Amino acid sequence: MPATVLQNQQFRLAARPVGLPKPTDWQHVTEPVREIGDGEIIVKALYLSLDPAMRGWMNDSKSYIKPVGIGDVMRAGGVGVVVESKSPKFAVGDYVSGGIGVQAYWAGAADDKYGNFFKIDPRMAPLTTWLNTLGMPGMTGYFGLIEVGQPKAGETVVVSGAAGAVGQTVGQVARHLGCRVVGIAGGKDKCDFVVKELGFDACIDYKGGDVRAGLKEHCPNGVDVYFDNVGGEILDAVLSRINMKARIVICGAISQYNNTTPVKGPANYLSLLVHRARMEGMVVFDYAPRYPEGVAALAKWMKEGTFKSREDVVEGLEHFPDALLMLFEGKNFGKLVLKVADA
Amino acid sequence: MPATVLQNQQFRLAARPVGLPKPTDWQHVTEPVREIGDGEIIVKALYLSLDPAMRGWMNDSKSYIKPVGIGDVMRAGGVGVVVESKSPKFAVGDYVSGGIGVQAYWAGAADDKYGNFFKIDPRMAPLTTWLNTLGMPGMTGYFGLIEVGQPKAGETVVVSGAAGAVGQTVGQVARHLGCRVVGIAGGKDKCDFVVKELGFDACIDYKGGDVRAGLKEHCPNGVDVYFDNVGGEILDAVLSRINMKARIVICGAISQYNNTTPVKGPANYLSLLVHRARMEGMVVFDYAPRYPEGVAALAKWMKEGTFKSREDVVEGLEHFPDALLMLFEGKNFGKLVLKVADA
Numbered sequence: 001m002p003a004t005v006l007q008n009q010q011f012r013l014a015a016r017p018v019g020l021p022k023p024t025d026w027q028h029v030t031e032p033v034r035e036i037g038d039g040e041i042i043v044k045a046l047y048l049s050l051d052p053a054m055r056g057w058m059n060d061s062k063s064y065i066k067p068v069g070i071g072d073v074m075r076a077g078g079v080g081v082v083v084e085s086k087s088p089k090f091a092v093g094d095y096v097s098g099g100i101g102v103q104a105y106w107a108g109a110a111d112d113k114y115g116n117f118f119k120i121d122p123r124m125a126p127l128t129t130w131l132n133t134l135g136m137p138g139m140t141g142y143f144g145l146i147e148v149g150q151p152k153a154g155e156t157v158v159v160s161g162a163a164g165a166v167g168q169t170v171g172q173v174a175r176h177l178g179c180r181v182v183g184i185a186g187g188k189d190k191c192d193f194v195v196k197e198l199g200f201d202a203c204i205d206y207k208g209g210d211v212r213a214g215l216k217e218h219c220p221n222g223v224d225v226y227f228d229n230v231g232g233e234i235l236d237a238v239l240s241r242i243n244m245k246a247r248i249v250i251c252g253a254i255s256q257y258n259n260t261t262p263v264k265g266p267a268n269y270l271s272l273l274v275h276r277a278r279m280e281g282m283v284v285f286d287y288a289p290r291y292p293e294g295v296a297a298l299a300k301w302m303k304e305g306t307f308k309s310r311e312d313v314v315e316g317l318e319h320f321p322d323a324l325l326m327l328f329e330g331k332n333f334g335k336l337v338l339k340v341a342d343a
Numbered sequence: 344m345p346a347t348v349l350q351n352q353q354f355r356l357a358a359r360p361v362g363l364p365k366p367t368d369w370q371h372v373t374e375p376v377r378e379i380g381d382g383e384i385i386v387k388a389l390y391l392s393l394d395p396a397m398r399g400w401m402n403d404s405k406s407y408i409k410p411v412g413i414g415d416v417m418r419a420g421g422v423g424v425v426v427e428s429k430s431p432k433f434a435v436g437d438y439v440s441g442g443i444g445v446q447a448y449w450a451g452a453a454d455d456k457y458g459n460f461f462k463i464d465p466r467m468a469p470l471t472t473w474l475n476t477l478g479m480p481g482m483t484g485y486f487g488l489i490e491v492g493q494p495k496a497g498e499t500v501v502v503s504g505a506a507g508a509v510g511q512t513v514g515q516v517a518r519h520l521g522c523r524v525v526g527i528a529g530g531k532d533k534c535d536f537v538v539k540e541l542g543f544d545a546c547i548d549y550k551g552g553d554v555r556a557g558l559k560e561h562c563p564n565g566v567d568v569y570f571d572n573v574g575g576e577i578l579d580a581v582l583s584r585i586n587m588k589a590r591i592v593i594c595g596a597i598s599q600y601n602n603t604t605p606v607k608g609p610a611n612y613l614s615l616l617v618h619r620a621r622m623e624g625m626v627v628f629d630y631a632p633r634y635p636e637g638v639a640a641l642a643k644w645m646k647e648g649t650f651k652s653r654e655d656v657v658e659g660l661e662h663f664p665d666a667l668l669m670l671f672e673g674k675n676f677g678k679l680v681l682k683v684a685d686a
Contacts, residue, residue, distance in 0.1 A: 064617045236608070250616045265579070265608030273593045273624030274407045281616030 006033040006042070006083070010103040011320050013068050016060055019260045020328060025058075026074075026321050033105045042084040043096055043106040043117065045317070045340040049077040049131040051165070052229075052327050055257040064283045074102040074320075077136055079120060079127045081343060085110075095120050095343075097130050102320050104340055124299060125309070127343065132165050132335035133302065133309035134295050136284055140251060141169030141227070142294040143287040146177075148249045148280050149225040153178030156219050158238055161229035162203055163190035163310075165335035166251060169298070170227045171200050172307050179225070182218045184211060184234060186330040193333070198308055207330075211237040225249070231256045232264055239268035246277040258328055310334030349376040349385065349426070353446040354663050356411050359403055362603045363671060368401075369417075369664050376448045385427040386439055386449040386460065388660070388683040392420040392474040394508070395572075395670050398600040407626045417445040417663075420479055422463060422470045424686060428453075438463050438686075440473050445663050447683055467642060468652070470686065475508050475678035476645065476652035477638050479627055483594060484512030484570075485637040486630040489520075491592045491623050492568040496521030499562050501581055504572035505546055506533035506653075508678035509594060512641070513570045514543050515650050522568070525561045527554060527577060529673040536676070541651055550673075554580040568592070574599045575607055582611035589620040601671055653677030 007030060014027040036042055057068050057075050068075050078100035082090045087110035090096065098117035100106045110117065120130045132138060144166075151157050157174040161167040162183025171194060174181045183194045183203040191203035204214030211234055215223065222243035228235050231253025242248070256263045272279060287294070301307035312334040314323040319338070326332045350373060357370040379385055400411050400418050411418050421443035425433045430453035433439065441460035443449045453460065463473045475481060487509075494500050500517040504510040505526025514537060517524045526537045526546040534546035547557030554577055558566065565586035571578050574596025585591070599606045615622060630637070644650035655675040657666040660683045669675045 062617070231613075250612070252616070253613055256613070263610045263613060265610040265612050267606045267608040269593070269608050269612070269622070270574075270596055270599070270606060270624070272622060273595070273626065274405070276624050276626060276629060278621055278623035279612070279615060280621035281613075281619050283616065283619060286619060 006105055007031075008033045008103055008105045009317055010073050010101070011317075012073055013058060013070055015070065017058055020258045020325060021055070021058065021321065023321055027071075028318070034107055036084060036086055036107050039087050039109050039111065040107065041082050041087050041090050041110045041117075043080040043098075043100060044083045045078050045080045045100045045104055045106065046343055047079050047128055047131055047313075048100060048102060048317075048320075048338040048340060049135065049137075050320075050324055050327060050336040050338055051077075051136070052252055052254045052257060054324065055328070064285070076100060076102045077131065078340070079130050080106070090117070090119070095122050095127065097135060102317070104317055122343075125302060128311040128313060128335070128337050129302075129309045131337055132311050133169055133298050133307070137165030137335055138169045138298055138309075139287060139291050139294045140282075140284040141166045142173055142298060143284065143290065144249050144251050144282045145170045145173050145225070145227055147287070148282045149227055149247050151177055151179050151225045154180075155224035156180045156182065156221055157225040157227065158182045158184065158215070158219065158223050159227040159229070160184040160234050161252075161254065162194045162200065163333060164229065166229055167227075168194065168198055168308070168310060168334070172198055172301070174225075175199050176301060176306070180219075180221075182215075184214075184230075190333060193310070197310070206234060212240065215241045222246075227251060228253070230254050231266075235266050236268045239266055239271040242271055242275050242277050244275050244277070246275055248277065248279040250279055250281040254328065311337045313337045313339050315339045349448055350374075351376045351446055351448045352660055353416050353444070354660075355416055356401060356413055358413065360401055363601045363668060364398070364401065364664065366664055370414075371661070376450055379427060379429055379450050382430050382452050382454065383450065384425050384430050384433050384453045384460075386423040386441075386443060387426045388421050388423045388443045388447050388449065389686050390422050390471055390474055390656075391443060391445060391660075391663075391681040391683060392478065392480075393663075393667055393670060393679040393681055394420075394479070395595055395597045395600060397667065398671070407628070419443060419445045420474065421683070422473050423449070433460070433462070438465050438470065440478060445660070447660055465686070468645060471654040471656060471678075471680050472645075472652045474680055475654050476512055476641050476650070480508030480678055481512045481641055481652075482630060482634050482637045483625075483627040484509045485516055485641060486627065486633065487592050487594050487625045488513045488516050488568070488570055490630070491625045492570055492590050494520055494522050494568045497523075498567035499523040499525065499564055500568040500570065501525045501527065501558070501562065501566050502570040502572070503527040503577050504595075504597065505537045505543065506676060507572065509572055510570075511537065511541055511651070511653060511677070515541055515644070517568070518542050519644060519649070523562075523564075525558070527557075527573075533676060536653070540653070549577060555583065558584045565589075570594060571596070573597050578609050579611045582609055582614040585614055585618050585620050587618050587620070589618055591620065591622040593622055593624040597671065654680045656680045656682050658682045
């Protein structure tokens with residue numbers, strides 16, 4: 001038992017945002033961490049994962065996961081350390097990954113369905129990597145590309161949000177599979193990074209040029225697989241360059257998440273007909289039973305030095321509201337992570 | 344050799360339409376049928392197939408098939424009879440189906456890639472049925488549903504343009520496969536027809552009511568397969584009711600073909616993500632090697648009396664321009680066919 005009562009800090013959802021989340025959509029709460037009972041643990045948050053999908057969880061609409069309730073702690077994945085345990089499953093000092101929420105401490109049943117923590121090995125990869133390549137974004141990119149995109153060696157794979165968490169995994173996995181890899185990212189720095197550091201064949205800067213012209217230049221043989229994280233105009237641009245039997249993986253649509261007008265549907269969707277192509281949605285949770293397989297594959301490449309994981313770390317739980325907005329402004333460079341405490 | 348020179352009548356494309364085709368987009372030509380040489384035949388058109396896809400062929404844009412050139416005879420499938428033959432492949436009096444074009448006579452090589460005629464048996468089914476259930480629309484519905492839609496017994500299949508050529512086949516095939524079948528059609532007569540005559544479980548009248556409410560009422564277990572012939576608002580309505588792992592077959596988008604504004608992309612396409620669903624385009628020509636299989640299956644059901652084929656016949660080649668417009672106004676009731684001559 002700790003000598004002093006732990007003080008928690010939480011961000012609770014105060015109101016459902018219209019457009020971009022505003023400061024008043026959050027309630028910043030400080031309160032003692034509750035005492036735990038048999039089978040329960042307390043996890044101290046170290047790093048939280050900030051993801052575009054969080055915006056969708058804030059809406060009160062039917063989706064692949066329940067919306068966060070008004071007054072509830074905002075949902076977030078994270079890595080932490082067990083600081084108190086009344087469960088045989090975890091010992092104090094264990095590093096874990098799971099649904100911590102946007103708070104400094106998580107308390108609950110070790111088997112809790114939402115918490116659902118699993119142990120991670122900080123010697124295998126840095127803690128932040130467990131929220132990136134070896135976490136949800138990595139699993140999303142790995143299984144989404146392989147299972148839904150089904151790329152074959154020699155094919156051209158295009159990925160938007162290329163320097164982001166999912167995009168960097170998609171592109172590097174595609175490279176390992178022998179594909180031509182073309183990223184789409186915002187700004188010269190991100191484009192240079194994915195080409196020079198991650199080994200993409202090319203990258204189109206959507207802020208600095210014409211995406212259609214870039215696709216024409218860098219995908220001379222058309223596009224076989226497009227992994228879409230952004231939607232909007234970029235999806236339409238890629239649809240105009242797809243090959244016969246192309247596969248479009250619908251993973252996200254960050255350009256549309258804060259719309260106050262209706263989502264912009266892909267006007268070029270009839271290109272699917274012309275090219276007998278397919279557009280298919282994916283949600284990473286479906287692959288949960290296979291995460292160990294994905295982690296093993298990516299960790300092996302990382303160990304060999306042929307796969308990189310880049311995180312953009314913002315320090316301080318109190319900066320959560322502003323840090324989240326970085327995603328929608330494309331300001332993060334690599335997987336966005338919020339550092340809550342030192343290990 | 345015929346004693347007199349045959350007089351041909353043709354509709355040639357005079358201009359590329361903007362929006363709905365206008366009378367001035369056509370050139371109506373009368374000229375003698377040319378003499379034929381070795382390996383060639385003359386086919387007298389009896390019935391021509393009028394299809395929504397014709398609108399796309401009139402545009403000068405990259406698609407699954409070459410655009411009709413300005414000054415060229417408008418492309419059309421049809422059934423006819425061989426009236427002159429210098430080919431061992433066809434005898435005078437043979438009934439054939441193939442690419443006749445919008446004209447009274449077709450003359451050319453029996454093996455011509457575009458003509459590509461094959462013999463049909465008028466005792467097996469009426470000539471017009473060879474342009475419907477046993478022709479392109481039937482093959483489109485049959486292979487599109489089975490191969491791309493992949494319906495399983497007990498699933499709910501929704502089809503738009505339900506009383507049209509492709510729709511009537513899709514719905515009846517789905518019924519034969521043990522699915523719940525819900526049509527979407529324009530007007531009470533068409534809805535009554537598909538339910539009472541074709542055995543659909545229900546039909547939603549998009550002109551007379553709210554499609555979303557209709558889907559809610561008639562698809563209490565959601566939608567597993569949607570065969571889309573229309574696009575636009577109806578596609579969005581169905582996307583809001585799909586089940587996990589639903590399959591959407593993109594066969595056409597008649598609501599969008601005459602747009603002078605950009606195509607309306609499906610604003611609800613992120614439902615694909617939420618439901619891990621897929622939207623896939625199809626073009627019937629890909630299944631050409633398997634047409635005999637499709638014809639055999641549909642002809643068997645027709646013979647057993649468990650499958651119906653309804654055509655809407657307009658008489659007179661000279662009425663082609665107006666007859667074509669019926670498709671886009673939803674005025675045809677069943678597969679639209681233009682009668683050119685008596686057999």
